[in-house]
Amino acid sequence: MSSRGSKGWLLQRISGALLFITLGVHFYIYHYFMGPGMWGFESIGYGANDLETLRLMAESDPTQARFYALASLFAAPVWKVFDILFITLGCYHGFYGIVANIEDMVTHPTWRPVLSWLTYFAAFILWVMGVVTVISFNPQLF
Amino acid sequence: MYKIRADMISWILHKITGFAIVSFLIFHIWGMSQMSKGPDAFNAVIEAYKTPLFKFGEVLLLGAILFHGLNGMRIILGEFTRWAMDRHRLLLVLTYMIAGTLFIIGGIALWRAE
Amino acid sequence: MQVTVEIYRQEAHSGASHFDTFVREVDPTDQILDVIMEIKDDVDGSLAFRKSCAHGVCGSDAMQINGMNRLACQTLIQDLKSDRIRIEPLKGMKVLRDLIVDMDPFFESLAKVKPYFIPKTTAPAAERKQTIEERARFDDTTKCIMCAACTTSCPSFWSNDNYLGPATLVKAHRFIFDSRDGGDRERLEVLDDRDGLWRCHSIYNCTDACPRDIEITKAIGDLKRYTVAQR
Numbered sequence: 071m072s073s074r075g076s077k078g079w080l081l082q083r084i085s086g087a088l089l090f091i092t093l094g095v096h097f098y099i100y101h102y103f104m105g106p107g108m109w110g111f112e113s114i115g116y117g118a119n120d121l122e123t124l125r126l127m128a129e130s131d132p133t134q135a136r137f138y139a140l141a142s143l144f145a146a147p148v149w150k151v152f153d154i155l156f157i158t159l160g161c162y163h164g165f166y167g168i169v170a171n172i173e174d175m176v177t178h179p180t181w182r183p184v185l186s187w188l189t190y191f192a193a194f195i196l197w198v199m200g201v202v203t204v205i206s207f208n209p210q211l212f
Numbered sequence: 213m214y215k216i217r218a219d220m221i222s223w224i225l226h227k228i229t230g231f232a233i234v235s236f237l238i239f240h241i242w243g244m245s246q247m248s249k250g251p252d253a254f255n256a257v258i259e260a261y262k263t264p265l266f267k268f269g270e271v272l273l274l275g276a277i278l279f280h281g282l283n284g285m286r287i288i289l290g291e292f293t294r295w296a297m298d299r300h301r302l303l304l305v306l307t308y309m310i311a312g313t314l315f316i317i318g319g320i321a322l323w324r325a326e
Numbered sequence: 327m328q329v330t331v332e333i334y335r336q337e338a339h340s341g342a343s344h345f346d347t348f349v350r351e352v353d354p355t356d357q358i359l360d361v362i363m364e365i366k367d368d369v370d371g372s373l374a375f376r377k378s379c380a381h382g383v384c385g386s387d388a389m390q391i392n393g394m395n396r397l398a399c400q401t402l403i404q405d406l407k408s409d410r411i412r413i414e415p416l417k418g419m420k421v422l423r424d425l426i427v428d429m430d431p432f433f434e435s436l437a438k439v440k441p442y443f444i445p446k447t448t449a450p451a452a453e454r455k456q457t458i459e460e461r462a463r464f465d466d467t468t469k470c471i472m473c474a475a476c477t478t479s480c481p482s483f484w485s486n487d488n489y490l491g492p493a494t495l496v497k498a499h500r501f502i503f504d505s506r507d508g509g510d511r512e513r514l515e516v517l518d519d520r521d522g523l524w525r526c527h528s529i530y531n532c533t534d535a536c537p538r539d540i541e542i543t544k545a546i547g548d549l550k551r552y553t554v555a556q557r
């Protein structure tokens with residue numbers, strides 16, 4: 071039997087619950103733990119050599135300390151994985167929510183699928199943009 | 213005009229906050245993509261975040277996320293367990309109360325942050 | 327006591343609508359149905375509405391009373407705690423005249439989920455046995471009188487009239503959770519649809535509106551979990 075909504079309903083709830091957790095972590099790490107100048111990431115997994123490079127870079131240009139602190143975290147493999155998971159969940163949950171709204175309100179037989187697919191397409195574009203940013207990011211370039 | 217009940221308000225707020233968060237997600241992913249362009253492009257974005265307008269938006273975003281997240285957990289609980297369905301009114305009130313309290317505390321902290 | 331009754335009026339052919347206001351002398355224990363029947367008898371014989379049993383059994387007189395879907399025969403003046411009474415037809419349905427709405431789409435929606443017993447096995451010599459627990463599982467949803475109060479209280483139905491609606495889901499629940507019934511697959515095929523179960527967002531307007539106090543949102547929750555587990 072093919073699903074016409076049941077899988078979407080379930081996935082929306084699973085992704086929602088996971089986002090509840092990952093968003094908490096994301097917010098805590100990036101906006102609290104990682105205040106400007108706080109090198110708190112030392113304990114959460116980035117190679118010491120690179121860390122040293124970044125610290126030197128930050129010292130040579132203190133106004134950029136926030137960028138380098140964030141960059142070091144952004145470049146750590148474990149956080150790359152986390153960020154990709156986070157972006158994927160966010161894009162899926164957010165845009166499926168919009169699709170659900172379209173299905174709530176649009177009954178026109180043509181517009182309904184057209185708008186839904188446009189939404190999925192937009193989600194895909196955004197997802198690619200986010201994932202490319204995360205994967206390609208390399209602080210040594212600067 | 214049909215009577216507007218508390219559950220209906222939470223449903224409407226869930227939609228509105230959902231749209232708001234998706235709009236921010238688009239903006240945020242774009243902002244992060246500026247990191248790849250180096251410190252200067254990134255700092256330009258960060259500077260913009262510090263203006264009062266963005267700060268106000270940030271506080272609203274916090275409220276939206278708190279409500280959407282907590283209400284979402286309430287919905288999940290309510291649809292998966294009869295236990296929660298028996299207490300849906302209580303859970304609804306709790307959702308508003310917890311989200312409201314966290315919003316006031318967190319909102320003030322965010323607004324005051326440099 | 328004196329009450330002011332505002333009633334929605336719509337002409338059958340032109341569709342022109344307005345509210346008529348009547349000031350009536352009533353008892354607090356009068357039914358709303360009594361009040362509108364007296365208006366029809368004494369003041370304006372052209373007022374059109376449906377009623378039959380006058381005892382909350384037939385489900386013909388569901389209407390919006392002060393912004394809530396109620397049976398006129400089951401709602402007393404004193405229940406409203408107000409001396410202004412506003413009566414409107416069910417929302418989201420085509421009005422044929424005054425308080426009478428076109429119920430055809432509603433019954434068509436009900437028919438989609440096959441609201442009748444589909445035997446699982448060939449008929450045994452005696453009756454089909456069921457334990458007390460098995461019977462209790464769908465007891466609540468057997469109480470439906472198909473008045474459409476729930477479906478027309480649902481915001482999802484207002485914005486999308488292809489949505490099956492709570493009443494149809496209640497009917498589906500009544501048969502799907504009947505241990506003697508074997509029509510699950512065909513019914514789930516209808517329920518698991520973009521205009522089926524998944525348009526329900528647990529808003530609870532239906533549970534609030536049901537004159538038989540069926541816990542509709544809970545029944546729909548049962549269906550959601552069952553459907554997800556089955557498909």
Ligand code: FES
Nearest residue numbers: 378380384385399
């Ligand atoms: S007249 Fe039969 S239910 Fe009210």
